[in-house]
Amino acid sequence: MMRKMANVILLLLATALCYGLQVSKPHYAELIGPIPAYGKLGDAVVGRGFEARAAKVAFSRNLKVDRYGQTKVFTTGGIWAVVTVEFAASAQSTTVAVASWRGPTGLAYDQTERLSFADGLLPVAIDPGLPKKARLIFEVRPDEVSNATLLISEKLMSALDSQAEISLGPVAAGADGLPAETVDTLDLTQPI
Amino acid sequence: MLEAARSRLKAGIVAGIGTAAAIAVAGVLGAFGARHEPMPVLAQTSRIETGQWLLQPLKAYVTDGKHAYGAPLKPGGKALVLEVEMTNRTAKSSKDYFEILRASQTAVDAATKPFIVLMRDSTLSPELHPGMPERMAYIWEMQPGVVSPTSFDLMVIGKTYKQRDNLYGLPGWFNPTPIGTLTLAVGAGPDKAQVQP
Numbered sequence: 001m002m003r004k005m006a007n008v009i010l011l012l013l014a015t016a017l018c019y020g021l022q023v024s025k026p027h028y029a030e031l032i033g034p035i036p037a038y039g040k041l042g043d044a045v046v047g048r049g050f051e052a053r054a055a056k057v058a059f060s061r062n063l064k065v066d067r068y069g070q071t072k073v074f075t076t077g078g079i080w081a082v083v084t085v086e087f088a089a090s091a092q093s094t095t096v097a098v099a100s101w102r103g104p105t106g107l108a109y110d111q112t113e114r115l116s117f118a119d120g121l122l123p124v125a126i127d128p129g130l131p132k133k134a135r136l137i138f139e140v141r142p143d144e145v146s147n148a149t150l151l152i153s154e155k156l157m158s159a160l161d162s163q164a165e166i167s168l169g170p171v172a173a174g175a176d177g178l179p180a181e182t183v184d185t186l187d188l189t190q191p192i
Numbered sequence: 193m194l195e196a197a198r199s200r201l202k203a204g205i206v207a208g209i210g211t212a213a214a215i216a217v218a219g220v221l222g223a224f225g226a227r228h229e230p231m232p233v234l235a236q237t238s239r240i241e242t243g244q245w246l247l248q249p250l251k252a253y254v255t256d257g258k259h260a261y262g263a264p265l266k267p268g269g270k271a272l273v274l275e276v277e278m279t280n281r282t283a284k285s286s287k288d289y290f291e292i293l294r295a296s297q298t299a300v301d302a303a304t305k306p307f308i309v310l311m312r313d314s315t316l317s318p319e320l321h322p323g324m325p326e327r328m329a330y331i332w333e334m335q336p337g338v339v340s341p342t343s344f345d346l347m348v349i350g351k352t353y354k355q356r357d358n359l360y361g362l363p364g365w366f367n368p369t370p371i372g373t374l375t376l377a378v379g380a381g382p383d384k385a386q387v388q389p
Contacts, residue, residue: 027356027361028356028360028361028362029356029360029361029362029363072313074313075312075313076312077312077324077325077326078321078324100285106283107283107284107322107323108283108284108285108322109285109321109322110284110285110319110321112318112319113315113318113319114310114312114313114315114318139321139324140321141321141322141323141324
C-alpha cells in the first residue's frame with residue numbers, strides 16, 4: 001500500500017516537473033529573435049554589422065518633398081516623426097533597410113511607404129570608414145510619441161542578428177496634444 | 193445460451209450509450225449549428241470588424257477615364273470604386289488588406305484583383321499604421337461592355353489571430369473566413385477631385 005502511494009506521488013511529481021519544463025521553455029520566436037543593442041538618443045549604438053547614432057527627432061504636421069521635380073506637401077492622419085540617424089559600417093559594406101518606431105504602449109509603426117521615391121531614406125548602403133546620414137520617417141499617433149523606442153536592423157527578418165534599440169526619451173506635449181516643438185511643415189528638400 | 197444473449201445485449205447498450213454521449217457532446221460544441229447559419233448581412237452604416245481591420249464603407253461609384261486614383265485603366269474601360277475608411281486594429285503596421293473585400297458581382301470578373309489606393313495621395317497599397325484611420329479606395333476594373341450596376345455586392349472576409357502558428361511558432365493572422373455580405377448603392381462619383389500621384 002505504502003509502495004503504491006509512493007509510486008503515485010512520484011508519478012505526479014514527474015508530471016509536474018515535465019509541465020514546468022514545458023511552460024518555462026522559451027518559444028521558437030524568442031530563440032531566433034533579433035539580438036538587441038541598447039542605447040539612447042545621441043549614443044553610438046554598435047551592432048554586429050553596423051553602428052547607428054540617432055542625432056535628433058523632429059515632428060511636423062506636413063512634409064514638403066521633391067517628387068520628380070515637383071514639390072509636394074504630404075499630410076498625415078497623425079503626426080510625422082523624422083529621425084536623423086548617422087550610420088557607419090563596422091567591418092564590411094552592408095545595407096541598413098528596416099526601422100520601426102515602437103510607442104510606449106508597444107504599438108509598432110514601420111517607416112512610411114508613401115515617400116519611397118525620396119532621397120536620403122532607408123535602405124542606405126554603408127561602407128567601412130564612410131559614415132552616412134539618413135532620415136527615418138514615421139507616421140505615428142500623437143499619443144505614441146513620448147518615451148518611444150527606435151528599432152533599426154539590416155533586414156526584415158533579423159533572426160539572430162543585431163537590432164539597434166534606441167530609446168528616444170520623453171517628449172513634452174503642447175496644448176493641442178501634439179509635441180511642443182511640432183512644426184507646421186518640415187522641408188525634406190533641404191540636405192540632411 | 194441465455195448468458196451469451198445477455199452479454200450481447202449489455203455490449204449493445206454500452207455502445208448505444210457511448211454513441212449517444214458522443215453525439216450529445218458534438219451538439220453541445222456546436223457541430224450541427226454552425227453549418228446552416230446564413231451569412232450575416234452587414235449594414236453599411238456600422239463599422240465592420242474583420243479581425244485586423246475596422247471598416248467603415250463610405251460610398252461606391254463607377255468611374256472611367258485613363259486613371260482612377262493613379263491606377264491605370266484599360267482604354268475605354270470602367271472601374272467600380274469603393275471608398276472605405278480602414279483602421280488597423282493590430283499592434284503593427286500592416287498591409288494585409290488585399291483579401292478582406294471580395295466583389296461578388298457579375299460586372300466584375302471574379303479573378304480581378306482590385307487596386308487598393310490611399311486616397312490621401314494615391315499611394316498604391318501602402319502599409320497602414322496601428323490606430324490611424326485612413327480613407328482607402330478599392331478599384332475593381334469592370335468587364336468590357338458591361339452596364340454599370342446600381343448596387344454593389346461584396347463579401348467581407350476576416351482572419352483570426354494565432355499566438356503561435358504551427359510551422360514557425362510565430363504570431364500571425366490566419367484562416368480567412370467570410371464574415372458577412374455587404375450591399376452598397378452605386379452612386380455618383382467622388383466628393384472631391386481624385387488626387388493623382
